[in-house]
Amino acid sequence: MRISTSMLYNNLLTGIRNQQTILNDGNAKISSGTRFQTPAQSGLDYKVSLDIRHAQVAVQSSVDASKAVESRLNISQTILNDMSNIFKRTQVLAVQQASGQLSSANRQVALQEVNHLADQFLADANQKWQGQSLFAGTAVDKAAFTKDAAGIVTYTGSNHDRIVSISDNQQIISNIRGDNPAFSAAFSALQGFKTALTNNDSAAIQTSLGALNSAGDGIINLTSDAGARLGAVRISRTSFEDMKLSLDKQLNQHEGVDIPAVVARMQQSSIALKAAYQQIAQLKSLSLTNFLR
Amino acid sequence: MIFDSLNIAASSLQAQQRAMDVVSHNIANVNTPGYSRQTADLATLTSEKVAGLNLGRGVGVMNVRRIVDPIIAQAQLNNGSQLAYWDTTHTGLKAVENVFGSLQSTGLASALDGFFLAWKQLANNPQDHGQKVNVRAKSSVLVDSLNNMKQQLGTVQANTDANINQSITKTNQILDNIASLTMQINRHEAGNKGAVGQANDLRDQRDQAVRDLTKLIPVQQVNTADGGLMLQTLGGDLLVQDGNARHLARGAAGSGNFSTIVIQGSSSAIDQSLQGGQLGGMINLRDNKMGTYIQKIDSIAANLIFSTNQIHASSASSTHQSTLTSEQASNVSLPLDSTQQTVPFASKIKTGSFKLHVYDNTVTPPVASRTVINITAGTTTMSNIVTAINAVAGVSASTDASGHLSITAATNHTFSLSGDTSNTLAAYEINSFFHGNSAGSLALSSNIKSNADAINTGQADAATSVVQTGDNSAALSILALQNSAMSIDATPSVSLHDRTTSLSTLYGTDTAIALQQKDYRTVESDSLKSQRQAVSGVNVDQELVAMLKFQRAYQASAKVITTTNRMLDSLMGLIR
Numbered sequence: 001m002r003i004s005t006s007m008l009y010n011n012l013l014t015g016i017r018n019q020q021t022i023l024n025d026g027n028a029k030i031s032s033g034t035r036f037q038t039p040a041q042s043g044l045d046y047k048v049s050l051d052i053r054h055a056q057v058a059v060q061s062s063v064d065a066s067k068a069v070e071s072r073l074n075i076s077q078t079i080l081n082d083m084s085n086i087f088k089r090t091q092v093l094a095v096q097q098a099s100g101q102l103s104s105a106n107r108q109v110a111l112q113e114v115n116h117l118a119d120q121f122l123a124d125a126n127q128k129w130q131g132q133s134l135f136a137g138t139a140v141d142k143a144a145f146t147k148d149a150a151g152i153v154t155y156t157g158s159n160h161d162r163i164v165s166i167s168d169n170q171q172i173i174s175n176i177r178g179d180n181p182a183f184s185a186a187f188s189a190l191q192g193f194k195t196a197l198t199n200n201d202s203a204a205i206q207t208s209l210g211a212l213n214s215a216g217d218g219i220i221n222l223t224s225d226a227g228a229r230l231g232a233v234r235i236s237r238t239s240f241e242d243m244k245l246s247l248d249k250q251l252n253q254h255e256g257v258d259i260p261a262v263v264a265r266m267q268q269s270s271i272a273l274k275a276a277y278q279q280i281a282q283l284k285s286l287s288l289t290n291f292l293r
Numbered sequence: 294m295i296f297d298s299l300n301i302a303a304s305s306l307q308a309q310q311r312a313m314d315v316v317s318h319n320i321a322n323v324n325t326p327g328y329s330r331q332t333a334d335l336a337t338l339t340s341e342k343v344a345g346l347n348l349g350r351g352v353g354v355m356n357v358r359r360i361v362d363p364i365i366a367q368a369q370l371n372n373g374s375q376l377a378y379w380d381t382t383h384t385g386l387k388a389v390e391n392v393f394g395s396l397q398s399t400g401l402a403s404a405l406d407g408f409f410l411a412w413k414q415l416a417n418n419p420q421d422h423g424q425k426v427n428v429r430a431k432s433s434v435l436v437d438s439l440n441n442m443k444q445q446l447g448t449v450q451a452n453t454d455a456n457i458n459q460s461i462t463k464t465n466q467i468l469d470n471i472a473s474l475t476m477q478i479n480r481h482e483a484g485n486k487g488a489v490g491q492a493n494d495l496r497d498q499r500d501q502a503v504r505d506l507t508k509l510i511p512v513q514q515v516n517t518a519d520g521g522l523m524l525q526t527l528g529g530d531l532l533v534q535d536g537n538a539r540h541l542a543r544g545a546a547g548s549g550n551f552s553t554i555v556i557q558g559s560s561s562a563i564d565q566s567l568q569g570g571q572l573g574g575m576i577n578l579r580d581n582k583m584g585t586y587i588q589k590i591d592s593i594a595a596n597l598i599f600s601t602n603q604i605h606a607s608s609a610s611s612t613h614q615s616t617l618t619s620e621q622a623s624n625v626s627l628p629l630d631s632t633q634q635t636v637p638f639a640s641k642i643k644t645g646s647f648k649l650h651v652y653d654n655t656v657t658p659p660v661a662s663r664t665v666i667n668i669t670a671g672t673t674t675m676s677n678i679v680t681a682i683n684a685v686a687g688v689s690a691s692t693d694a695s696g697h698l699s700i701t702a703a704t705n706h707t708f709s710l711s712g713d714t715s716n717t718l719a720a721y722e723i724n725s726f727f728h729g730n731s732a733g734s735l736a737l738s739s740n741i742k743s744n745a746d747a748i749n750t751g752q753a754d755a756a757t758s759v760v761q762t763g764d765n766s767a768a769l770s771i772l773a774l775q776n777s778a779m780s781i782d783a784t785p786s787v788s789l790h791d792r793t794t795s796l797s798t799l800y801g802t803d804t805a806i807a808l809q810q811k812d813y814r815t816v817e818s819d820s821l822k823s824q825r826q827a828v829s830g831v832n833v834d835q836e837l838v839a840m841l842k843f844q845r846a847y848q849a850s851a852k853v854i855t856t857t858n859r860m861l862d863s864l865m866g867l868i869r
Contacts, residue, residue, distance in 0.1 A: 004830025038395045043801020050402045050794045057406045138763035158761045288834040
């Protein structure tokens with residue numbers, strides 16, 4: 001092949017351009033720590049990155065939502081425990097007051113304590129957390145129960161649960177609703193016991209003891225239910241946290257650059273670039289014009 | 294006879310001198326773009342028969358020839374056109390790289406994730422005012438993101454269209470130049486026979502001009518033996534014939550309302566035959582690339598707007614409404630779904646109903662009443678709706694001069710809307726979340742812009758009309774849109790996330806193909822340039838060697854003359 005003078009320069013110039021492109025790409029990869037930065041550099045890889053990041057956001061939001069459910073159920077469980085303790089004390093009092101040896105005066109003293117316990121039970125049932133009624137369903141701005149002049153307690157919350165979206169296909173009920181029969185049974189049993197004490201009616205106290213035992217069991221069952229749900233949410237949250245770690249790793253593997261490989265390639269490229277520069281400097285002395293006098 | 298030697302030597306002096314001129318011309322043009330090296334064709338002069346002998350009469354320069362390879366020249370035309378096409382496409386695509394985000398800031402994808410994450414957080418705390426403010430803020434980010442994308446892509450599209458005009462002007466200048474050069478070539482070569490006496494430098498200039506032209510538009514070239522030239526578009530439209538050039542111009546509106554390209558004086562668009570060159574690349578960039586991206590982000594916006602509004606328009610908050618105004622104007626006497634309505638989503642309206650809940654707040658808790666407002670597709674007008682609402686106690690309705698519906702509660706009354714199965718509320722943007730129908734017109738509803746509490750999370754109970762503060766049913770439904778397949782236009786039904794990522798993938802793939810083609814054509818171009826240089830390029834060393842050859846031949850011829858002169862002196866000495 002015949003070689004023209006400009007071919008010699010053009011070929012070296014093309015080589016220099018190519019090596020500079022390699023060095024520039026390498027610098028961008030090393031400085032960013034990623035194989036690519038934009039969809040223009042690798043459309044499909046970029047899409048995979050967006051998908052992983054989308055999943056990361058979803059998983060993180062699932063962890064956060066699980067924590068919100070845990071928090072609500074945890075406080076509900078604490079309050080239910082307190083309510084359960086109230087019932088235990090009431091049951092003890094009922095056992096004591098069922099004795100035929102006690103006078104009316106004794107029972108009026110016990111009634112004072114039962115009234116306090118019933119008020120505490122109502123206060124627990126209307127407990128708010130972060131300004132929201134715990135047991136009123138979606139009517140979070142309202143008291144769950146109201147007591148009328150006759151001392152009858154009625155549920156005034158909503159009949160809808162507070163649903164928390166954990167993920168696309170997982171929604172969890174984050175509350176214990178006050179219209180659960182265990183609450184009405186509890187209020188009813190307390191009211192019955194108070195009436196029996198007021199009337200100094202040993203037989204009725206005996207009957208109340210049964211109702212209190214049954215209602216107490218109901219509150220314990222609700223506490224257990226909250227506990228069981230709490231346990232399930234914790235397991236679910238742990239699983240999302242594991243998933244989050246896995247996604248972090250996946251993203252790092254997908255986007256991360258193989259720095260030694262890039263450096264080796266850049267090293268190779270800079271040697272070629274130096275050689276090209278040297279060759280260009282040498283070309284001028286390799287002309288016949290330098291030998292003609 | 295001795296004089297013959299002098300004449301022969303003189304012819305050599307002249308021929309070597311001319312050959313040296315050619316060498317000098319080659320060296321002078323070693324760096325001239327498009328220059329083809331030339332050679333002096335030396336040939337013996339016609340011999341003479343003297344005394345039965347054929348005696349040579351010396352040497353002459355018969356022709357000065359430029360060295361070109363027509364096959365390489367043709368390949369360069371095709372390559373130049375394709376290289377310019379892909380270079381223009383790639384450069385244009387790279388210019389909008391920031392529109393599609395980067396790993397540092399993933400743009401629309403992260404804005405969409407942020408929007409739905411905010412809805413999730415609100416759904417899990419619907420009573421929290423702060424979460425509503427967060428939803429409004431994240432929605433604004435999404436709106437800005439889509440608005441900016443549309444605006445930036447639209448600007449590139451408009452700039453590309455403006456650049457087409459500049460390229461047309463440049464093309465017309467080159468066409469004129471080619472016609473002018475052809476005329477000059479014809480004048481220079483008039484009377485010459487065949488390839489002898491060709492206007493080499495003018496032909497080089499014309500070849501270079503044609504190469505420059507193919508960088509702008511792809512052409513077919515037909516050369517004639519007498520130096521003439523005909524250039525056509527790939528569709529066969531004549532551009533240059535000998536000394537006549539036909540100019541390109543802008544024609545009537547075509548794809549995307551941009552003017553087509555025509556041959557001046559004709560009305561037929563030639564856009565389809567511009568499948569190469571810078572002009573072809575710009576048309577591809579404007580219509581196929583930017584046009585498609587804009588269409589896709591408009592589709593993302595339209596699906597987001599209508600799907601969100603469908604849910605939000607039928608939802609409510611526990612504070613209820615005292616007044617609501619539609620954000621889309623109507624022709625009050627036409628059916629709501631009439632094609633003559635200017636409302637973008639009017640065609641989505643179907644036979645159905647929505648429920649109007651009116652609350653009398655003079656008592657606690659408020660007393661609520663419920664009225665079903667029926668809509669029959671093709672029949673019900675906005676006037677009918679006004680009449681139906683005015684028949685409900687505690688509220689009134691009216692339309693303004695431009696046809697915007699307003700619903701207003703009476704004193705001590707409020708209202709809410711629910712269960713719209715007709716899509717009327719969403720289409721006319723009554724109680725809506727978004728306003729608009731495309732990425733460019735997308736905005737938050739003016740109600741929500743001014744008051745984050747206008748964001749609804751729940752629904753009025755169908756039986757009691759009560760809206761609980763902690764009701765998150767509407768928020769959960771909007772959240773479910775994130776990964777749900779949807780299509781309110783003719784596009785395939787896919788989720789918003791998939792639409793966004795596939796847009797980035799499409800852009801990435803387009804750019805990768807453009808880069809790959811550009812690189813391929815660049816390598817091809819370098820190779821063809823080398824091949825052309827191998828044939829037509831000037832090698833200074835080669836020219837210097839030729840120079841030495843001619844110099845030596847000149848010196849030898851001069852020596853012949855001095856020797857012959859001495860011989861003549863000797864002869865003249867005999868006479869003295």
